Amino acid sequence: MTTLAPPRAAATSGPTRRRGSRRRGAAPYAFLAPALTLFTLFLALPIGYAVYLSFRTEIVQGLGLGSGARQEVWAGFANYTRALQDPEFLASVGRVAVYGLLLVPTMLGLALLFALLLDSRRTRATGFSRISIFLPYAVPAVIASLLWGFLYLPRVSPFYYVFDQLGWDVPEVMSSGLVVFAIANIGLWGGVGFNMIIIYTALKSIPTELYEAARLDGASELMVALRIKIPIVMPSLVLTFLFSMIATLQVFAEPMTLRPLSNTISTTWSPLMKVYRDAFTRGDIYAASATSVVIALATFAFSYLFLRLVQDGRAFSQESK
Template sequence: MSTTSRRAPRRGGRVGRGVRGAPYAFLLPAVALFALFFALPIGYACYLSLRKVEVKGLGLGKGAREEVWAGLANYTAALSDSELLTSALRVLGYGALVVPAMLGLALVLALMLDAERTRLTGFSRLSIFLPYAVPGVIAALMWGFLYLPDVSPFHYVLERTGLPRPDLLDGGPLFLSLANIALWGGTGFNMIVIYTSLRSIPVEIYEAARLDGCSQLQTALRIKIPVVAPALVLTFFFSIIATLQVFSEPTTLQPLTNSLSTTWSPLMKVYQDAFVKNDIHAAAATSVIIAVVTLALSFGFLRVANSRTNQGENP
């Protein structure tokens, strides 16, 4: 009896230690993947951004090219590069077109699907979301051929009817063409997020609004939109990140027009530095700058959104 009573707590202690360590064991694969595919590449990019290649003589022969410490020289060169500044301004203008139009259209579509008299909501949700499942390169290729005057069916119809055929791959319309591709592909995802938030609103709130004499428009403006404000903040946050990282659409359309330079967006500038000019260190510095700017804008927007939410909850 005494021996058994002495050993029982020891067995219980072993079980307790195993149970306490179980959450860490379950988290270990996720932590390993995060470190291997996220933290390690970021650290390596930061390391490369602080190095440069020093060429001796003609750069020929063994030991003629040596990687040395550069400090902040790559960052100074990137921040003073006019091409990077110009591409950043282009992306800001592109985002000013895409983000408000995308979120506004997604909100309108979500409100329409959530209306009481809407039919075939399942088919409508799938139809609106389906373009998001199309890869960005394929979508850009498809729209690119629709924009080309020689192969586009729209241009053929306009020519047959005697109407002018606009060049959608040149000048000002080029921004609208790129924005249309992003709008077509990203609206469905944002709509699903907003629509899911709308479906979580209790039915009792709608019944109370109906008893108070609110129309569907008043219910949407006074109940639905304020309630889905967190979903709008989330979609706006994702849209900003996607806009700052635009790459596939202009890169795919670039061979189809002379109006798109090889450094149209900051990420295209990174690609040119890394794989065309073979300057991986300058590309790493530019990548770090883009990541820091994206983080700062996202964090600042979230702070502003949270402060306004707190003020609304505590008037």
């Protein structure tokens, strides 16, 4: 004679399973909660507050003393109009454009060259060479700018002392016509190693069978690099170009650190330096917020258009297959 299971156990098994599934479903959100909290407090809220301030302005009555003398009012797009029509802001954008044209192609070209040399089978001491090229990236931008700044000054630079002893008339690197090259050199010195590591990692993931087949067909090392390696690592080149372009639009530490060493770098040399001056020197946080939003929108637009351009081309053709 068989005994039926009590109906109470069957009735309670359903809610128990549902509670267990709810706990398992909430577990990922519990792990994400600290990161989401920090993101909201230190990134999302400051961005939202900056956007809010960009539409506000302050009206000062009289001498600006006493309660009610300063009143914050709605300004609409007046701060954005003033920022886009500011000659100092437009000049800073032009200087950063020249800086990017000098820095980004040279930096990515050297990074690709070093990555290809390290990936070559004839290279010796690969580990030491890789660390030596990457090591400048580990130096903070402020410290690197100070080191290079003293090397640029004729009175303390050992290079200018050697040039003087040799009788060479070398122009000052920190002069008004060459200061953009001086700042670009600092970015080049620190950025080549980072981009080289990204490209070199992509090269190491290429199957060696492709190289062996190409060499059996009589391809030289140069042809292997041009026909196999560079096309395959093109997505990595796109990624490094995007990172470099964003960093170029946000250049701040290098010219800001070099500015006390020379009078050829103004307080508005780059767009972010203008934001810093407006916010912390002039106390106009509303104009600074509007300029910051313009820079952020320009960075997003350039990044989006560039990614759309390369996606319509052949850079990501292998990923789409």
